[in-house]
Amino acid sequence: MERTDFIKEKIIQIEDYDKIDEELKNEINSNPEYLHIFDEYKSLSELLRNSLPTPVKNKISLSDSVIQRVRDGDTAPKYINSTGFRFPFATAACLLIVCAVLLTARFMPEKHSRNYDAQNNMAAESYSDEEVQLEAKLVKSKTDSSLVLDTAEEEAENGVANTPHFPVQTSDDIYYSYACNDYKLASEEPESGEGLPLPQITTDKAEKLEKVLESFEFAEEAEIYKAGAPGVKNYGFKNISQIAVTNKDEAEALAKNECTIPYDTVKTFFDADNEIWKVLFMTEGTLGNCQTVYLDKSGITQLIVYGE
Amino acid sequence: MLFKKEQKSVQVKRYTHKELLDMTDNELLLLSAEKNEDAFTVLTEKYEKFVYFAVWAELKNEEDTFDVSQEVFIRLYNAAGSFRCESTLKTWLYRMCKNCAYDFMRKYYKHKTVSLTQNADDEEKIEDIPAGITPEEEVLRSEKIKMVHRAINELPEEQREIIVLRELEGMSYTEISAILGINEGTVKSRISRGRESLKKILEKYL
Numbered sequence: 001m002e003r004t005d006f007i008k009e010k011i012i013q014i015e016d017y018d019k020i021d022e023e024l025k026n027e028i029n030s031n032p033e034y035l036h037i038f039d040e041y042k043s044l045s046e047l048l049r050n051s052l053p054t055p056v057k058n059k060i061s062l063s064d065s066v067i068q069r070v071r072d073g074d075t076a077p078k079y080i081n082s083t084g085f086r087f088p089f090a091t092a093a094c095l096l097i098v099c100a101v102l103l104t105a106r107f108m109p110e111k112h113s114r115n116y117d118a119q120n121n122m123a124a125e126s127y128s129d130e131e132v133q134l135e136a137k138l139v140k141s142k143t144d145s146s147l148v149l150d151t152a153e154e155e156a157e158n159g160v161a162n163t164p165h166f167p168v169q170t171s172d173d174i175y176y177s178y179a180c181n182d183y184k185l186a187s188e189e190p191e192s193g194e195g196l197p198l199p200q201i202t203t204d205k206a207e208k209l210e211k212v213l214e215s216f217e218f219a220e221e222a223e224i225y226k227a228g229a230p231g232v233k234n235y236g237f238k239n240i241s242q243i244a245v246t247n248k249d250e251a252e253a254l255a256k257n258e259c260t261i262p263y264d265t266v267k268t269f270f271d272a273d274n275e276i277w278k279v280l281f282m283t284e285g286t287l288g289n290c291q292t293v294y295l296d297k298s299g300i301t302q303l304i305v306y307g308e
Numbered sequence: 309m310l311f312k313k314e315q316k317s318v319q320v321k322r323y324t325h326k327e328l329l330d331m332t333d334n335e336l337l338l339l340s341a342e343k344n345e346d347a348f349t350v351l352t353e354k355y356e357k358f359v360y361f362a363v364w365a366e367l368k369n370e371e372d373t374f375d376v377s378q379e380v381f382i383r384l385y386n387a388a389g390s391f392r393c394e395s396t397l398k399t400w401l402y403r404m405c406k407n408c409a410y411d412f413m414r415k416y417y418k419h420k421t422v423s424l425t426q427n428a429d430d431e432e433k434i435e436d437i438p439a440g441i442t443p444e445e446e447v448l449r450s451e452k453i454k455m456v457h458r459a460i461n462e463l464p465e466e467q468r469e470i471i472v473l474r475e476l477e478g479m480s481y482t483e484i485s486a487i488l489g490i491n492e493g494t495v496k497s498r499i500s501r502g503r504e505s506l507k508k509i510l511e512k513y514l
Contacts, residue, residue, distance in 0.1 A: 009500060012499075012500045012503050012504060013496045013497075013499055013500045015474075015480060015481050040507065041503060041507070044503065044506065044507055044510070045475055045503075047452075047456060047510075048456060048460075048471070048475040048476065048506075049475060049476070049478075050453075051452070051453040051456035051457065052361075052476055053360070053361075053364055053370050053373070053457070055356050055357060055360035055373075055374065055377065056374075057370075057371070057374040061356070062352075062356050062359075062360055062374060062377050062378065062381075063349065063352040063353045063356045063381075065374075065378055066352050066378050066381040066382065066385075067345065067348070067349050067352060069378065069382060070345060070348060070382075070385055071345065075382050075385055075386055076382075077379060077382065077383070
């Protein structure tokens with residue numbers, strides 16, 4: 001069997017079926033099976049050679065056609081111009097995207113640093129832009145130990161809520177962001193929280209938070225939503241590692257990790273006694289399509305209640 | 309002061325057709341670089357089929373193959389002086405065929421679907437029926453050729469180019485090995501696989 005395979009392979013690999021060496025020829029003639037294989041592949045080879053396409057077009061051979069072109073002096077590329085420069089559109093598009101990303105990365109931090117300078121009581125006069133001066137003035141007042149509500153009033157007086165310079169557009173958002181970011185923008189805040197002790201929300205700060213956020217009683221709600229009740233989840237959470245939650249935005253961002261479907265409305269509550277955040281997600285105009293995520297101050301999910 | 313411009317008359321030596329046929333490829337190429345049309349004609353006639361089959365193996369379409377093959381020769385004519393004799397002319401020409409075919413495909417086949425049996429000369433060929441063959445026999449022969457071409461086109465590229473070089477161009481395994489830059493053992497094994505695949509495909513069609 002092995003010998004048959006070997007001879008078959010030899011037959012298939014023959015270079016020229018009209019010229020085979022004597023040894024192989026004798027072996028083929030000695031066995032009808034080999035002879036059959038040889039005939040098959042020889043006829044295949046002949047069939048291929050007889051099926052040649054001919055280098056003729058409109059009854060003119062290829063060589064005649066080429067020589068005619070040379071004699072006519074028509075030696076410029078006609079069908080393909082591979083030597084010509086091809087503008088690499090794909091490469092250009094990629095470069096443009098990279099440039100756009102780099103420019104964005106270059107200017108975004110600049111804007112932040114400008115705000116940060118303003119927050120650190122840099123002289124507002126150094127900014128020629130009127131809007132920036134106003135911004136610096138407002139942030140300066142915010143970093144003072146004055147009440148948040150005063151800052152909000154000042155903001156209302158100056159009409160900053162309507163200035164396009166601020167990324168936060170609505171007065172409500174500005175109100176919250178001022179109140180909550182007050183803790184984050186302190187000059188002693190480390191750049192990275194990794195490996196550092198979690199910042200504590202002091203009683204004073206918690207009270208401030210309560211002023212701007214609606215409060216709730218976690219103990220009461222935990223009593224209602226006990227384990228095993230329909231729609232109550234008290235294990236298998238996404239947020240299981242400690243991440244400091246010091247403001248509304250951070251709480252919402254973390255709570256969003258627990259959502260499996262998108263919602264269009266978010267409402268945040270804070271329990272100052274237990275330092276628990278309650279983030280309610282819902283979809284406007286639908287009945288029951290909501291989810292409440294309860295997080296502690298270290299960002300660990302304590303409870304989820306589904307309202308489907 | 310009057311300067312007379314001396315005009316040097318360039319003596320172009322004329323070679324007989326026989327002399328040109330006896331020349332090596334490099335000699336013909338050198339003469340072609342000097343725009344010797346006779347030398348270039350000999351080169352073209354010599355490699356006409358080789359170029360045509362090498363391009364056809366890529367394009368699988370006779371109409372386009374003719375045009376691209378022309379382009380290969382025109383490119384050879386223009387670049388004859390840049391051949392550095394580091395490889396054989398056949399190897400250089402084969403690479404040129406592949407490049408031209410790829411360029412052509414990139415340019416024209418981007419949004420074009422090529423029928424595997426497309427042959428613009430079909431009608432003309434049927435009219436040119438050789439003597440002693442009935443129209444029915446010619447139709448059958450033509451169909452058979454189409455089936456063979458289709459079968460070749462169905463082969464994987466590495467097998468197809470080897471089958472075309474061996475069966476259609478009649479190149480030896482040593483030559484194929486040099487042109488494709490692979491060893492003879494690989495040529496043999498690819499030929500073996502190619503022939504087997506081709507036989508199976510043709511059994512399906514014929």
